[in-house]
Amino acid sequence: MSALLRALMALLRRDLLLAMRRRQDALVVLGFFVVVVSLFPLGVGPDPQLLRSMAPGVLWVSALLATMLSLERLFADDFRDGSLEQLLLTPQPLPLLVLMKILAHWLVTGLPLVLISPLLGMQLNLDGTEIAVLMMALLLGTPILSLVGAIGAGLTLGLRGGGVLISLLILPLYVPALIMGAGAVDAVMYGSSPDAHLSLLAALLIFTLLLAPWAIAAALRIMLD
């Protein structure tokens, strides 16, 4: 058991170390998120009330697109240099290894989005409670984006134009998270409780957490066959 834990930690550490040495990858995602959100006021005009009512949707769609941007490289680098083969050959359960890779991916790309969202929320005229709910929703939602996106990344491994294909495969699957996440902020904006939306989002997270690693492991085995 401890050997398994040590192996999982080694993988997490390796991926975080790689992200540290290639900081631009994570910064591009964050920059993209900030730029897209900032473009909306320029496009639809500076009416505070309009911006405020659009804010949940804008922030969520931008987070979604920013995550898509980073998915292609999730397994592609390991695939190209042969590390993925070696990963499949380790005596550790592949779904858990996959889960560690996704955790690293989320820490590097998802968490920064959550942390910067209050600033962008303020920019779109959200108030304190709404920002708190937004952060909570993103905290529950961005791991779902990473988990579901990794299925697409696994299935398009080694294909030409994989990035576009991931978007087509995965964006429809993001719809439930988008509806719950934006809905939670909407709910608090119109004076009702966001609990229902957040609970459903949490349930969705648990569901994907339980199933996605197995689906991804199967996808990787097929793509490396």
Added chain:
Amino acid sequence: MSDAAAVPGGALDAPIPQPFPAHCLAVDGLVLERGERLLFNGLTFSLEAGELLQVAGRNGAGKTSLLRVLCGLTRPMEGEMTWNGVPVRRLDDGPGGHLAYLGHHNALKDELSAEENIQSQCRLHGCPQAPEVVFSMLEELGLGGHADLPVKLLSQGQKRRVALARLLLLRRPLWILDEPFAALDVQVIEVLRQALEAHLAARGMIILTTHQAVPVRGTQRTLTLGTGA
């Protein structure tokens, strides 16, 4: 291949301090088709402790495919592999617990140093090594001054040596090597040759493909993949 006058007690007697228990790999009736082409049909062989099997055949005969099947990366259409009599698919930890694979790719991360690469992979494979052990292994393979450099700064041959260092440190009884001598200079070929001999002497097993005739002392067999039925 013949027994050559090899230097007794090679430079690499350190990494294999104690012999492995006697294992046995058996392959029965393997059938593999790639892209509508039958690569092999009913391939049967077995390998005992201390034996080396060289897989020969012209380009495209399916040498690499066979190695990937043996690793469990590619699923054969038919046939069974057993490890000590247990079907490989039913082993607790899959095939990974007993074999080390060196493929065409070196499986190194460009941004990490040689030492970090080896450390993380050894931990992943469940056999962590002390830093001194890793450094002395790298030293032995002539990478002494390069252990801390990002791997992307190393040459092709040096990267291959790092991959070899990982292979030697994993301490698996079965080595599956795809063109292990490619891109290596004469000196490292000699080091690897001695490592192979030491591994066989420690009752390890080796399956390799190579286009170079490299004399290794020990029991050897050659499996020639034919023209594909």
